[in-house]
Amino acid sequence: MALIDLANPTRFLGFAERAMPWLVAATVFAFAIGLEQALFVAPDDYQQGATVKIMFLHVPSAWLGMFGWGLMSIAALGTLVWRHPLADVAAKAAAPIGAAFTFLCLFTGSMWGRPMWGTYWVWDARLTSELVLLIMYLGVIALWRSVEDPGRAGRAAAVLTLVGAVDLPIIKFSVDWWNTLHQPASVFRLGGSTIDKSILVPLFAMAIAFTLLFVTLHVAAMRNEILRRRVRGMRMLQARAQEG
Amino acid sequence: MNLGPHAVFIVASYAAAFVVVAGLIAWVYFDFRAQRRALGDLEAHGVTRRSSDIKEPA
Numbered sequence: 001m002a003l004i005d006l007a008n009p010t011r012f013l014g015f016a017e018r019a020m021p022w023l024v025a026a027t028v029f030a031f032a033i034g035l036e037q038a039l040f041v042a043p044d045d046y047q048q049g050a051t052v053k054i055m056f057l058h059v060p061s062a063w064l065g066m067f068g069w070g071l072m073s074i075a076a077l078g079t080l081v082w083r084h085p086l087a088d089v090a091a092k093a094a095a096p097i098g099a100a101f102t103f104l105c106l107f108t109g110s111m112w113g114r115p116m117w118g119t120y121w122v123w124d125a126r127l128t129s130e131l132v133l134l135i136m137y138l139g140v141i142a143l144w145r146s147v148e149d150p151g152r153a154g155r156a157a158a159v160l161t162l163v164g165a166v167d168l169p170i171i172k173f174s175v176d177w178w179n180t181l182h183q184p185a186s187v188f189r190l191g192g193s194t195i196d197k198s199i200l201v202p203l204f205a206m207a208i209a210f211t212l213l214f215v216t217l218h219v220a221a222m223r224n225e226i227l228r229r230r231v232r233g234m235r236m237l238q239a240r241a242q243e244g
Numbered sequence: 245m246n247l248g249p250h251a252v253f254i255v256a257s258y259a260a261a262f263v264v265v266a267g268l269i270a271w272v273y274f275d276f277r278a279q280r281r282a283l284g285d286l287e288a289h290g291v292t293r294r295s296s297d298i299k300e301p302a
Binding site: 040100111223238 | 249250254256258260261264267268269271272275276279280283286289
């Protein structure tokens with residue numbers, strides 16, 4: 001099946017039904033490996049001690065919080081430019097998942113910061129721009145809930161999403177542009193990662209597991225949103241029939 | 245597994261991750277059941293989609 005065929009909501013439902021058991025199995029398998037690596041294989045860091053285990057949650061959550069908004073931005077283009085039938089379904093389904101991972105990133109960062117920095121929170125550029133991302137997620141979710149017509153809500157949310165996308169490079173480069181308490185990039189950087197392989201492997205294992213979880217939840221949430229729109233359409237038909 | 249002097253922060257982080265992930269899974273699962281039930285109720289009342297000639301997945 002070509003990817004473009006999935007543009008049809010009915011075909012997407014068929015795809016979701018077939019893919020879901022495989023996605024769930026892959027996610028469970030990936031978490032079994034990731035958690036084993038993170039909790040039992042990874043050594044304590046020579047400076048952080050066992051608190052390095054928080055990084056195996058914090059870093060994937062941070063990546064997925066940004067990935068979610070990136071996905072919504074591409075979907076927003078699909079809504080505004082190509083009027084793709086599944087674009088705002090994809091964007092709406094991604095928002096709560098991205099918000100949850102952004103919250104988890106901030107919470108675990110705070111739990112790591114207290115013993116390592118001596119504070120739960122500091123208003124530096126990286127932390128503040130990440131908090132802005134969470135607030136934008138909540139704003140987009142509120143916008144979708146406040147406009148009854150999904151088409152109008154999708155277009156308004158798409159504009160807000162594209163404006164908010166400016167926060168993504170700010171989050172990424174904040175540690176280079178400003179003097180922050182948050183450490184600079186240490187995984188993806190010119191000259192290679194500064195992290196030892198014994199920590200990097202569990203980190204990637206957990207990142208793969210969390211990414212599979214995101215994809216699985218997103219496909220499931222898109223399926224739910226398509227069904228919700230069908231219910232809405234059928235209720236409108238029912239109401240019209242009763243009026244007529 | 246020795247979590248050292250900062251065990252409470254590590255346990256709190258993993259507990260929060262568990263709660264957030266469980267919450268997301270519960271949201272998706274119960275929402276799916278609610279939409280399927282609503283569709284079933286409408287179909288039981290004889291309401292069909294305009295595009296009901298399209299073959300639906302089982």
